Amino acid sequence: MIWGSILGITFVVALIILYEWPKLKQGSKKEKATVVVLTGAGWLLAVLLVFFPEMPGPTDVIKAIFQPLGRYMEK
């Protein structure tokens, strides 16, 4: 199941890159790098989440920052 999810994620990422490639070819190096880095980051995050679904996320960062204020809204 895990390897199935990873295969699915890789497939989607490959589709995204293939779809964007004809346009990226004419683009500058910077644009290529941006798209590759963003998609790569997405792939990495997705795979990490498959292995560690309980990984602390962005919500926990926001919670840590705003916790003192957030307490006022507890009911």
Added chain:
Amino acid sequence: MIEKSRISSFQMAIMMYPTILATAILLVPSITGKFAERDMWLSPILASSIGFLNVFLAVQLNKLYPKMTLIEYSEKIIGLIPGKILGFAYLFFYLQTNGIVFREYGEFVVGNFLSKTPMIVVIGSMALVCAFSVRGGAEVIARSAQIFVPLVVILLLFIFILLVPDLEPKNMFPIMDKGIMPSFMGSVVPASWFSEYTLIAFLLPFLHDRGKGLKWGFISVFTVMITMVVTNMSALFLFGSITDSFTYPVMSAARYIDVADFLQHLESIVMAIWVAGTFVKISVFYYALVLGTAQWLNMSDYRTLVLPLGFLLVIFSLWTAPNLIEMVHYLTTTWVFNALTMQVAIPILLLILGKIRRKRGTKVGSTRND
């Protein structure tokens, strides 16, 4: 400029209407009811002041830098490096918030209708549709909003009219039994929804009639406020003090409709309202995120970023919270302050600093402000 199409301020108003309302009519009545109880219809009126303030701030900032979005003028106002950091904070905020919107949509659809479909399919298909509309640009989102919003309004009115025989107006008395405080506390969460009007900072530079931006922005806030008051009132009149025990009061109200044993199961209409509204909501957030990222990186075109960011959005939507209950708890506590800081406090500071900068610029007569 990065975006070539132009929209009118009326189109902007019609885009922003579901951007606030789509999620606000489902989760928010119950959250408001928890704090305000019988005064829950007052809360959206108090909360809308934040919406008016936000439209005013965005328009004033746009007057200082007419051709720039939030990401671009924050660099001009507070300098390059701090501006980039603030821009990243905004992009992260919109990425996470849009992830939450996706999750709300997924939880609602899976929880009420497609109980056997995996969440990733529901969210992923919506992300794909929204990606196409964002690729089309602001004008495409505006035109799809023009088609969907009248339908949404008509269907909502239809639900309310059918509910009228069952309503008990005496549920709202006594008004302000415990003073203004409960309705004020209840207005904090809707206020964070109204603060999403900061998104017009990403649309204002592309208006071809910018002079009317403020007027239509205010009209949009006002219609959202009226709709939220009507939604909260109908939930209150129907369920009384138990409104807060439903997760989706409007949905439960629609389930309750039964006209002559013939017109039943109208929750599918709520579903239609919700899907159409959320489509516009997600598209506007998504558009702001993609455009902002492209401007943050000084790219010449934002279209290539649409799909990679969409993929990230889907991941964030599954990552933000383990389940609906924790997400609602997060939305009522910490997210409120996150949203109000990012979308109210920082724009106020930016406007003050921008005004000071403008004054100095004219005194010295520099060409910084062209």
